[in-house]
Amino acid sequence: MLAIEILGLEKTYKVGFWRKRPKPALRPLHLQVEEGEIFGFLGPNGAGKTTTLKLLMGLVFPSAGSARFLGKAWTDPTVKAQTGFLPEQPYFYDYLTAHELLEYYGQLSGVPAKQRKQRIEQILQQVGLHDVQGVQLRKFSKGMLQRVGIGQAILHDPKLVFFDEPMSGLDPIGRREVRDLMDQLKQEGKTVFFSTHILSDAEALCDRVAIIHKGELRGLGAIEDLTSTVRGKVEVIWQGTQMPPSIKALGAECHVAADTVRVIIDENQQDAVIDALRRERLRLISLTPVRTSLETYFVEKLRHAETTAATTV
Numbered sequence: 001m002l003a004i005e006i007l008g009l010e011k012t013y014k015v016g017f018w019r020k021r022p023k024p025a026l027r028p029l030h031l032q033v034e035e036g037e038i039f040g041f042l043g044p045n046g047a048g049k050t051t052t053l054k055l056l057m058g059l060v061f062p063s064a065g066s067a068r069f070l071g072k073a074w075t076d077p078t079v080k081a082q083t084g085f086l087p088e089q090p091y092f093y094d095y096l097t098a099h100e101l102l103e104y105y106g107q108l109s110g111v112p113a114k115q116r117k118q119r120i121e122q123i124l125q126q127v128g129l130h131d132v133q134g135v136q137l138r139k140f141s142k143g144m145l146q147r148v149g150i151g152q153a154i155l156h157d158p159k160l161v162f163f164d165e166p167m168s169g170l171d172p173i174g175r176r177e178v179r180d181l182m183d184q185l186k187q188e189g190k191t192v193f194f195s196t197h198i199l200s201d202a203e204a205l206c207d208r209v210a211i212i213h214k215g216e217l218r219g220l221g222a223i224e225d226l227t228s229t230v231r232g233k234v235e236v237i238w239q240g241t242q243m244p245p246s247i248k249a250l251g252a253e254c255h256v257a258a259d260t261v262r263v264i265i266d267e268n269q270q271d272a273v274i275d276a277l278r279r280e281r282l283r284l285i286s287l288t289p290v291r292t293s294l295e296t297y298f299v300e301k302l303r304h305a306e307t308t309a310a311t312t313v
């Protein structure tokens, strides 16, 4: 079953004080997300990510279009009970403790009183805040606050979770923790839809991603497909600091790090390189087809979008 179906969702804001003028933030968007996927919604600042998430959560009215969650209308209360949301830069009352905040959200989201205590304990463990559950949120770091935010989003055990920039402002350890949490949600069979502009996180986590720019969908697909192999190129890494002359003669692109050498060669030179390494008794570490990174794909898509926009003006 499809977890999320976005059916031509569109938003135009009215801006200006005296003379209101329309400002399109999201052009008609059509998108489908399968159940159990981790789906990354990528785009630069101002692309329309938060607008899309707010529309999906019913926090702003669409100019047109609709959506379906888990096969039902997005406005269906039973479906709303199955969704969790972490807003961008969430604000929580400073003087509540993590436990009090979750208790409050548990009541709001209708977790039955009998199960609430146990569920809160479980969530505090899951988001790694069990030991600090009695500390007021004003003493929490950004990473801890983000984990409280994730805790409130998943407290009522929703099937669908929406996170707006869950890793922004976090250090690498904090990002890793959030990534692990999201992975865990996937293992539990949940569908995760999150926005980000941290491409390495998307690359590490997502089954599929969509790229939006200026409110328009610019790319969509599985990470493996978007970061497709660069035809006919392979990367060879070996231990050592030497570059055998026969490899040098191939004119390969070469990078020497502390104790490894990395070259990028044409596929048809691969046997010659391996023979040379064997002759020189150098230890081969890896031989892999070269892939474009998600970052390269992203930048190229946006650059293309800019040039087509410029030529159509």
Ligand SMILES: Nc1ncnc2c1ncn2[C@@H]1O[C@H](COP(=O)(O)OP(=O)(O)OP(=O)(O)O)[C@@H](O)[C@H]1O
Pocket: 013, 014, 015, 023, 024, 025, 043, 044, 045, 046, 047, 048, 049, 050, 051, 052, 088, 197
């Ligand atoms: N309430 C609003 N009124 C008018 N314009 C708005 C409003 N909210 C957003 N916008 C505009 O809509 C566009 C999309 O904004 P949005 O916040 O959805 O982008 P975003 O992709 O989430 O960006 P960021 O990465 O900076 O969070 C921007 O040009 C923004 O200025």
Ligand SMILES: [Mg+2]
Pocket: 049, 050, 051, 088, 164
């Ligand atoms: Mg945003």
